[in-house]
Amino acid sequence: MIAKESRHAAAIEKFMAANPALLEEIQALSPQEQKQQIEWAFEDEAQEQGLEPWELALQLIAQSPEELHAMRIETHRDVAEALGMSWEEYCSFNELPK
Incomplete structure (x- = not known):
């Protein structure tokens, strides 16, 4: 089992790997803006699935x-x-x- 403090980061990695179009779309942004866009997309995905972001993170990992x-x-x-x-x-x- 992944340590609690590493779970969100591991889930974001899996989310990014599953969404190459998003990464391509935001590649021109600064690293900080990219990180924010990925977080927002992750939260949007959780909401679309009727989950809290922490629940989506656990499902992914x-x-x-x-x-x-x-x-x-x-x-x-x-x-x-x-x-x-x-x-x-x-x-x-x-x-x-x-």
């Missing part, structure tokens, strides 16, 4: 359905902890199975 599930649960647990909510309360509030 997961090696199996089991790994995707484990990373999703891990992310939700981190959010619950950051919010100071118990896991049970968080699951209930977000309609997640416990």
